[in-house]
Amino acid sequence: MCLAIPAQIKAIEGLMAEVEMGGVRRTVSLALTPEAQVGDYVIVHTGFAISVLNEEEAQESLRLFAEIAALEDAGEEGER
Amino acid sequence: MAERPRTVLLAHGSGGQLSHELVQEVFLRHFRNPVLASLDDAATLTLPGTRLAFTTDSYVISPLFFPGGDIGKLAVCGTVNDLAVSGARPLYLSAGFILEEGLPLETLERVVASMAETARAAGVEVVAGDTKVVDHGSADGLFINTAGIGLVPEGLCLTPQNLRPGDVLLVSGTIGDHGMAVMMQREGLAFQSALVSDCAPLNGLIQGVLSACGSAVRCMRDPTRGGLATTLNEWAQAAGVGIEAEEAAIPVREEVRAACEFLGLDPLYVANEGKVLVAVAPEAAERALAALRAHPLGREAARIGRVTEEHPRRVVLRTPFGARRVVEMLAGAQLPRIC
Amino acid sequence: MKYVDEFRDPAAAQRLLDRIARRSTRPVQFMEFCGGHTHAILRFGLRQMLPPTVRLRSGPGCPVCVTSAADLDRAIALAHVPGVILATFGDMVRVPGSHGSLQEAKAQGADVRIVYSPLDALDLARRHPERPVVFLGVGFETTAPAVAATLLQAEAEGVPNFYVLSVHKLTPPAMRAILDAGEVHLDGILGPGHVTTVIGARAWRFLPEEYGVGCAVAGFEPLDLLQAIAALVEMAEDGRAEVANAYGRSVREEGNPTAQEVMGRVFTVAAADWRGFGAIPASGLALRPAFAHRDAAQAFPVEVAPAPEPKGCRCGEVLRGVLEPPECPLFRRACTPQTPVGPCMVSAEGACAAYYQYGQG
Numbered sequence: 144m145c146l147a148i149p150a151q152i153k154a155i156e157g158l159m160a161e162v163e164m165g166g167v168r169r170t171v172s173l174a175l176t177p178e179a180q181v182g183d184y185v186i187v188h189t190g191f192a193i194s195v196l197n198e199e200e201a202q203e204s205l206r207l208f209a210e211i212a213a214l215e216d217a218g219e220e221g222e223r
Numbered sequence: 224m225a226e227r228p229r230t231v232l233l234a235h236g237s238g239g240q241l242s243h244e245l246v247q248e249v250f251l252r253h254f255r256n257p258v259l260a261s262l263d264d265a266a267t268l269t270l271p272g273t274r275l276a277f278t279t280d281s282y283v284i285s286p287l288f289f290p291g292g293d294i295g296k297l298a299v300c301g302t303v304n305d306l307a308v309s310g311a312r313p314l315y316l317s318a319g320f321i322l323e324e325g326l327p328l329e330t331l332e333r334v335v336a337s338m339a340e341t342a343r344a345a346g347v348e349v350v351a352g353d354t355k356v357v358d359h360g361s362a363d364g365l366f367i368n369t370a371g372i373g374l375v376p377e378g379l380c381l382t383p384q385n386l387r388p389g390d391v392l393l394v395s396g397t398i399g400d401h402g403m404a405v406m407m408q409r410e411g412l413a414f415q416s417a418l419v420s421d422c423a424p425l426n427g428l429i430q431g432v433l434s435a436c437g438s439a440v441r442c443m444r445d446p447t448r449g450g451l452a453t454t455l456n457e458w459a460q461a462a463g464v465g466i467e468a469e470e471a472a473i474p475v476r477e478e479v480r481a482a483c484e485f486l487g488l489d490p491l492y493v494a495n496e497g498k499v500l501v502a503v504a505p506e507a508a509e510r511a512l513a514a515l516r517a518h519p520l521g522r523e524a525a526r527i528g529r530v531t532e533e534h535p536r537r538v539v540l541r542t543p544f545g546a547r548r549v550v551e552m553l554a555g556a557q558l559p560r561i562c
Numbered sequence: 563m564k565y566v567d568e569f570r571d572p573a574a575a576q577r578l579l580d581r582i583a584r585r586s587t588r589p590v591q592f593m594e595f596c597g598g599h600t601h602a603i604l605r606f607g608l609r610q611m612l613p614p615t616v617r618l619r620s621g622p623g624c625p626v627c628v629t630s631a632a633d634l635d636r637a638i639a640l641a642h643v644p645g646v647i648l649a650t651f652g653d654m655v656r657v658p659g660s661h662g663s664l665q666e667a668k669a670q671g672a673d674v675r676i677v678y679s680p681l682d683a684l685d686l687a688r689r690h691p692e693r694p695v696v697f698l699g700v701g702f703e704t705t706a707p708a709v710a711a712t713l714l715q716a717e718a719e720g721v722p723n724f725y726v727l728s729v730h731k732l733t734p735p736a737m738r739a740i741l742d743a744g745e746v747h748l749d750g751i752l753g754p755g756h757v758t759t760v761i762g763a764r765a766w767r768f769l770p771e772e773y774g775v776g777c778a779v780a781g782f783e784p785l786d787l788l789q790a791i792a793a794l795v796e797m798a799e800d801g802r803a804e805v806a807n808a809y810g811r812s813v814r815e816e817g818n819p820t821a822q823e824v825m826g827r828v829f830t831v832a833a834a835d836w837r838g839f840g841a842i843p844a845s846g847l848a849l850r851p852a853f854a855h856r857d858a859a860q861a862f863p864v865e866v867a868p869a870p871e872p873k874g875c876r877c878g879e880v881l882r883g884v885l886e887p888p889e890c891p892l893f894r895r896a897c898t899p900q901t902p903v904g905p906c907m908v909s910a911e912g913a914c915a916a917y918y919q920y921g922q923g
Contacts, residue, residue: 228666228669230666230669230670231669232665232666232669233665233668233669234665240899240900241900244900412678412682413678413682477563480563481563484563484566485678486678542605542606542607543570543572544572544575544576544606544607544608544611544784545572545607545611546606546607546608546610546611547607547610548604548605548607551899551918551919553899554656554898554899554900555656558652558653558655558656558676559651559652559676559678560651560652560653561651561652561653561678561701561705562597562598562601562624562625562626562651562653562701
């Protein structure tokens with residue numbers, strides 16, 4: 144149910160895509176994400192892409208973590 | 224209600240908990256002798272003026288040919304390595320073949336040629352053999368049993384019983400390569416990668432460590448079926464000590480990590496056929512690591528943990544977050560999962 | 563691995579934990595509904611690192627664990643039908659039914675094959691046109707669309723020997739059942755990130771609106787989980803209940819409409835039997851009448867005796883969040899991964915198996 148990993152689409156033929164993560168490649172179906180393009184990252188579950196990863200949202204999350212890091216560090220500094 | 228299985232299951236052959244129980248409850252119960260009971264990788268036999276190491280293994284892998292090797296190479300390396308980790312200089316092998324009716328002779332020829340080449344590289348000779356043929360459907364093409372003997376130097380006694388708190392644990396390179404390389408070839412999984420089996424004879428590498436460190440080496444084992452986690456558990460239980468390992472220090476190839484993520488597997492439990500785990504006295508750890516790295520098969524050797532008096536008989540892993548988790552032996556083989 | 567490693571950064575995790583510790587002043591209890599979350603939390607050791615005020619209870623979000631013994635018995639009986647190939651995800655193979663598991667059925671001669679994808683089962687059907695291939699459709703809304711798409715492909719290609727035995731289930735009804743039962747007090751719920759990728763964050767609005775309980779939809783990497791837990795702590799401290807999407811890179815408000823449409827074309831909502839809960843109305847997926855010819859249950863009727871729960875098994879209470887695995891009297895004694903009594907110990911993401919495998923040292 145939950146095991147799904149982000150992989151990048153390297154090639155598309157019809158509704159089948161070759162995806163790659165960490166040097167491992169597999170053919171997966173785009174039947175559930177027909178809008179996906181070469182270069183997109185997709186979340187892959189049991190041989191199907193179930194969503195196209197929103198890279199802006201991913202970067203936004205990572206920025207948020209960095210911000211929290213800064214705030215926490217500043218908070219620590221303030222407490223000393 | 225939970226019951227012990229009453230028939231043989233594939234899980235009995237996976238190297239995990241069920242395999243160990245089968246050995247205890249069936250084989251050790253009948254074949255009662257102290258040599259066997261120590262369950263080392265090879266039996267060390269004392270004869271007048273000589274100590275011999277003696278071991279046997281059977282190979283039933285399917286497919287017969289996989290990236291980086293084949294069943295023949297595996298058979299020679301497996302037995303050579305079991306002798307080498309016992310401190311022995313491997314000398315002679317026997318090879319028994321069980322052939323399925325209908326197996327192309329060309330396939331048999333390829334396998335045997337590969338065994339001969341591997342034996343040459345390892346410096347051993349196949350001096351005895353046997354062949355049987357069974358009905359079509361009774362063997363996956365070809366099964367091989369090998370037995371091997373080697374000479375154990377005077378005074379060298381490698382066994383997990385030597386382990387003491389403070390001893391350092393080293394692994395000779397990346398883990399999980401063999402198991403994942405083979406798994407990805409399996410019908411129904413169809414993944415592609417550059418992964419190849421690490422199948423290799425380790426006697427040269429091991430000789431280097433023994434020369435550098437002598438009796439500071441406590442014991443060694445090649446973590447085959449069941450992977451690194453199983454070997455660490457076997458040692459912890461055999462010696463009654465605790466083992467602590469550092470997850471971030473265990474070398475794993477990116478492709479192995481990725482393949483494991485796809486399938487929901489843990490690299491710690493995946494088989495290796497060309498790696499050795501070495502336990503060494505702390506003062507010799509740097510020397511042992513250098514000796515491993517000096518050899519082509521040990522370039523990525525790393526220090527991965529230590530023996531401790533805490534949590535006896537248990538293996539504890541420190542995660543990259545500083546949390547600690549117990550690493551148990553699995554019941555049977557790891558299976559790909561979706562959850 | 564891109565979009566994986568960044569979300570496992572230990573330094574960022576520590577900062578999130580610091581924030582959680584700072585903000586959390588009162589004891590709260592959150593349910594990590596999804597088995598994948600249970601597994602991830604224990605694998606990375608997150609439970610130990612949270613402040614004592616934050617408690618996590620595991621829930622019924624393990625589709626393997628909630629498959630009823632009767633359903634599993636039916637799958638095993640199908641596997642024994644002469645000529646049938648029973649294709650299944652690896653997760654199901656060791657789960658005990660009333661008289662053994664699929665693994666044991668295989669040992670007795672049933673043709674059970676493990677596949678990574680339902681498409682691999684369809685491939686088996688193509689390659690063995692003379693044999694019926696029955697795919698055991700287990701999983702929640704993450705998996706059901708994939709199975710549906712595969713079935714549609716079988717139709718389009720004209721592969722007549724591909725069948726599905728659907729034991730798929732829906733997650734919102736299970737969540738309602740837990741809250742309605744009122745057995746466990748919850749201050750928030752960690753929403754299942756991949757289910758929600760399909761059904762959409764808005765599917766959880768009923769939690770704050772009808773139950774006053776907040777929900778933070780979480781991904782599966784440590785930073786995802788910690789971010790979601792932090793959001794739930796903030797909600798609890800502020801006295802707010804809302805749906806927070808903490809997995810924005812995969813989850814949208816509306817989910818995946820294509821996946822929902824494919825799922826709806828093939829499946830219809832039906833009552834389902836949940837291990838630990840009994841029957842929950844409108845909580846399962848059955849093949850629509852138009853696909854009756856693909857329904858393994860109809861094509862191969864088998865006799866299945868009523869299945870009693872194994873004696874002493876408390877999986878039901880574990881699944882409802884009432885009991886933590888170490889509190890079950892059978893845990894680590896009669897019930898171990900080698901000799902599992904109930905499904906929670908067998909499934910890789912079953913709470914009991916996760917606790918056993920990744921127990922705290």
